[in-house]
Amino acid sequence: MSTVTMIENGILNQHLIDPEICIRCNTCEATCPVDAITHDDTNYVVMADKCQGCMDCISPCPTGAIDNWRKVPAQQAYTLEQQYGWESLPEELPAERLAAAQQEPADLTQAQAVIAAAALASSASAASASSATAEPAFRAAAYGATVPPWSAAHAYTNLYGPKSPVTASVTGNLNCTEAGFDSETHHIVLDFGAMPFPVLEGQSIAVIPPGLDANGKPHVARQYSVASARNGERPGYNNVALTVKRVTQDHEGRPVRGVASNYLCDLQVGDQVQVIGPFGNSFLMPNHPRSHIVMICTGTGSAPMRAMTEWRRRLRKSGKFDGGKLMLFFGARTPQELPYFGPLQSLPKDFMDNNLAFSRVAGQPRRYVQDAIRERAVDLARLLGDDNTYIYVCGLKSMEEGVLLALRDVAQQAGLGWDELGSKLKREGRLHLETY
Template identity: 35%
Template sequence: MAASVSAVVSLPSSKSTIVSTRTSSLISPERLTFTKVPHYKNVSTSGRLLSIRAQITTEAETEAPAKVEKISKKQEEGVVTNKYKPKEPYVGRCLLNTKITGDDAPGETWHMVFSTEGEIPYKEGQSIGVVPDGIDPKNGKPHKLRLYSIASSAIGDFGDSKTVSLCVKRLVYTNDQGVEVKGVCSNFLCDLKPGAEVQITGPVGKEMLMPKDPNATVIMLGTGTGIAPFRSFLWKMFFEKHDDYEFNGLAWLFLGVPTSSSLLYKEEFEKMKELKPDNFRLDFAVSREQTNDKGEKMYIQTRMAQYDRELWELLKKDNTFVYMCGLKGMEKGIDDIMATLAAEDGIEWATYKKQLKKEGQWNVEVY
């Protein structure tokens, strides 16, 4: 840090006197100033009296450092949040509702498209809220909203920026008393018929926004309906043309499901791989049908472990972005893999992950 010196000299007579001055190498001579002032202290030099006042200040004391504004690595420009709220939701209309899992899959998953007439300007990676019809019997009030990740790109499945799509699994389970319980909102959505109205809130969320860099490596880790935001990413990357965005990086998708009949959007993803084989890698983890070399069930972290060193090398680059969406159970397994790899390089994974999150390169949305 450079320092500036302000020195003030007053003489008892009107005649000027030359004072010898020595400056430190840390002080710029151009910053020295001398001005006549009243007496403060008498100093003898060569038999003459001088009155000298001197003050040393640093630039930090005179100039406050400029605040550096953090520049996001994600596509945050123009992001809208909370345009519609529960008390005043947008009323959309169901245009399409299709089951996308096989008949022998353990559960039903549906893909649905709602009209928005362009009134819900969302970005890839955001979510919307849905307020199901009816009254909550527990309190006699309207049901509360449920959040769902958006499964379509910003221009929608029809490419006209007037729709929004969701990927929803019908929730049905038996409770401890042996009674079948149906999820309120998931069953409401899966049962929707074309033409039916639906109350929509949002859009919300910035955690899962896509990277700005079209040359980035984007690693997507999804289980079940956690595939939704990644479908939105991949449609923009491979099925659409944009004047301000042309993807030339690497998109690597890991999708975990229980059975092959549970695979979601498989045909779409395989088409993307055909279009740009050098830019898209696709790995499925089908837990009930696949095993690794040790005979262990093939969960998403098991599949990732087969590429552990390659993934770790990618993760050390500042243009690699990891996105995780789906069941919370996969997070610990993935952390365990990364912790082992980091330790081999003498790096503490917990600390390194915090830095990645701070830079927007490690993004998690699990439930």
């Protein structure tokens, strides 16, 4: 599908994002293959002159906010400025207005041509960029599965929305790194009491910070992966754990105080928090015997990996589950900044194969998770060739391409064609990407 085919008889079926249920997780923008989605401090929006209706962004969206459409006269498509100002989606236009617009072919043809030209220009630019290299650009996001493993447990999603959040109480908050204030990460436990809040490893929740933003509007919810097993951080209790890094600077290193992260890191036991969710129905772990799990993460991307590891640890302790191999590749700048560094060291060596990579250790060369992946090529190749292997990648968006290229190199060195293998992993729900 293309922008042109989204227009019929002068009417554009415009792709829009619902600001009321969007949790600003950036999944749609990261997934879009034509860069048609962007955002400001308020809303995520879709550019009508770029969107080609490919639907790649629909499945990964945890809330369904991305799956919205409005029929509008092609010459009157909603602008980015209009979308940025929305607090809710506009109503559907009356049928008579759409019918009237269809009676103006000259203007509509011109508008359609403008949109079509923009789409063609975008395609031509992409084609030119591709032809300038020896091979097509590698797009890591194209290999991420949008379906769960066949043996995954059923996930409940969207039980509580932005207009009806559930209240949780803080029952624990501790710093799980040895780093100083500017790099500290907290392990926070929230208890839901008698309110139903079933979650699985790999799902996420969103927290609504109290107060108003600079525009006098309530803060939007911030999303965090669950770091606890399905039966609670404390087994048998209705609670979940989060891994939250205190944000004190932006990506350019300029001082900034992250609204939600600092709010969460400063919580005291007994405080109450407004929560929506849970979200996610594909980044889930397999539950069949002898299934192997390869976990690749950086920083707070360790949250879902901790959840999966803890659930497997409890199953192993019960003696009622024959688990496969667990292999972890975990990156941080220094050991002091790596969350859960102490507990990781105490895990039995025959339970999980740990591979840690540090990029800012004084006197040491920079080492990233993709370097560790290549170092373990022989063992990883064996797992890649096993249909019971499931791979999970979580962390900063900047790691995604390097990790997938390393996996591709491992596969190809072992005689496994990556194009076929990568497609198979995606199709069978065995390669999951969650980057931000």
